[in-house]
Amino acid sequence: MGTATTTRQWLRGRGIGVGSEWRLNKGISVSRRRCWCSSPLTLVVSSMPYHKELAAANKAATLAARLCQKVQKALLQSDVHSKSDKSPVTVADYGSQALVSYILERELPSEPFSLVAEEDSGDLRKESGQDTLKRITELVNDTLASEGSNSFSTLTTDEVLRAIDNGKSEGGSVGRHWVLDPIDGTKGFVRGDQYAIALGLLHEGKVVLGVLACPNLPLASIGHNQQHSSSNEVGCLFFATVGDGAYMQALNGSTQTRVHVTAIDNPEEASFFESFEAAHSSHDLSSSIAEKLGVKAPPVRIDSQAKYGALSRGDGAIYLRFPHKGYREKIWDHAAGSIVVSEAGGIVSDAAGNPLDFSKGKFLDVASGIIVTNQKLMPSLLKAVKEALNEKASSL
Numbered sequence: 001m002g003t004a005t006t007t008r009q010w011l012r013g014r015g016i017g018v019g020s021e022w023r024l025n026k027g028i029s030v031s032r033r034r035c036w037c038s039s040p041l042t043l044v045v046s047s048m049p050y051h052k053e054l055a056a057a058n059k060a061a062t063l064a065a066r067l068c069q070k071v072q073k074a075l076l077q078s079d080v081h082s083k084s085d086k087s088p089v090t091v092a093d094y095g096s097q098a099l100v101s102y103i104l105e106r107e108l109p110s111e112p113f114s115l116v117a118e119e120d121s122g123d124l125r126k127e128s129g130q131d132t133l134k135r136i137t138e139l140v141n142d143t144l145a146s147e148g149s150n151s152f153s154t155l156t157t158d159e160v161l162r163a164i165d166n167g168k169s170e171g172g173s174v175g176r177h178w179v180l181d182p183i184d185g186t187k188g189f190v191r192g193d194q195y196a197i198a199l200g201l202l203h204e205g206k207v208v209l210g211v212l213a214c215p216n217l218p219l220a221s222i223g224h225n226q227q228h229s230s231s232n233e234v235g236c237l238f239f240a241t242v243g244d245g246a247y248m249q250a251l252n253g254s255t256q257t258r259v260h261v262t263a264i265d266n267p268e269e270a271s272f273f274e275s276f277e278a279a280h281s282s283h284d285l286s287s288s289i290a291e292k293l294g295v296k297a298p299p300v301r302i303d304s305q306a307k308y309g310a311l312s313r314g315d316g317a318i319y320l321r322f323p324h325k326g327y328r329e330k331i332w333d334h335a336a337g338s339i340v341v342s343e344a345g346g347i348v349s350d351a352a353g354n355p356l357d358f359s360k361g362k363f364l365d366v367a368s369g370i371i372v373t374n375q376k377l378m379p380s381l382l383k384a385v386k387e388a389l390n391e392k393a394s395s396l
């Protein structure tokens, strides 16, 4: 056991791409056993700020993950549609958004409810969307019924449309806004790979809570130096509230464990995450940055904010994201992930080292890209990014 081939197959079987140039030194036995959960911390949830919100958010994201798992298992081509920008959307994206919106509003009735979410019901209100809407409504109701309590009423198609459209808020710097990506990494979801249900809470323009449900992410490390694990279990729930650290538990329930970003300070020992889809982030630019830093390991390419989750528990040290010209980042692609990483001790910034500003509505206007790492590596990462960007600009 433990050859590069078997380990690569193990990762690929879980939707994690590893650069083809990856080689393990001969004679090094690779064990997949993780050590992040060696000292589980029990959290006294009720003493935390935002404990009510966190309980509702965890419940909503966990149920939405259940709905998505059902659809991914039985994914039919007919469940995948194209939005006006040509990006894919499935019944699970809509179902997850309806479910999270419904649960949050119901569990937190005393608070004004504002949700900034990716999907809207436009296509489902058309004649051509009626069958899809029925399927989504069934999925939502089946998932609520599987909760085991009789406290949920059966939703009508109109109620599902309304729950989806609750997500039309614009966000901003005043008050509280939930921020939801009902399926982040829809392309990964459709491929059968990684995806995340990403739910954040903004208060006065700052992220104060984040939950990431990653149904296909192994509980064991996916880092390049992962060790053999006796467990093949997948399905992680990451969560964090401001000032209280970041935690992980199994999606199907387990003791929660506090997570921390890696303490590595030598870039040669670091590995980095990037988008699976080359269209979402320049792989060439990341490779030039990695080379300047002296990173030896090949990129670990996985879809969605599962990258933030994996980084928060030290699976890798760096996340590089450099969208191609003209693309504007959205807050739901980073809100939950960024607080999970920062509460785990990491730093999330734009390519110039500025913190991300979630207070400007649904767009995140960032200089050139987004970079994430620990405190020790950030200065050298910023330097390498600056050099690589300057080189790129002078070659144009």
Ligand SMILES: Nc1ncnc2c1ncn2[C@@H]1O[C@H](COP(=O)(O)OS(=O)(=O)O)[C@@H](OP(=O)(O)O)[C@H]1O
Binding pocket: 087, 118, 181, 183, 184, 185, 186, 187, 188, 274, 275, 276, 277, 278, 279, 280, 281, 301, 302, 303, 304, 305, 323, 324, 327, 330, 333
């Ligand atoms: N052109 C382009 N450039 C940059 N980013 C884009 C682009 N198109 C889409 N997106 C957004 O990327 C989200 C998927 O996240 P990742 O890029 O981390 O996933 S992946 O590894 O590439 O699959 C994806 O999120 P979902 O739409 O929720 O899947 C998009 O918001």
Ligand SMILES: [Mg+2]
Binding pocket: 181, 183, 184, 185, 332, 333
């Ligand atoms: Mg997304």
Ligand SMILES: [Mg+2]
Binding pocket: 093, 118, 181, 182, 183, 184, 185, 186
């Ligand atoms: Mg999405």
Ligand SMILES: [Mg+2]
Binding pocket: 087, 088, 118, 186
């Ligand atoms: Mg999308």
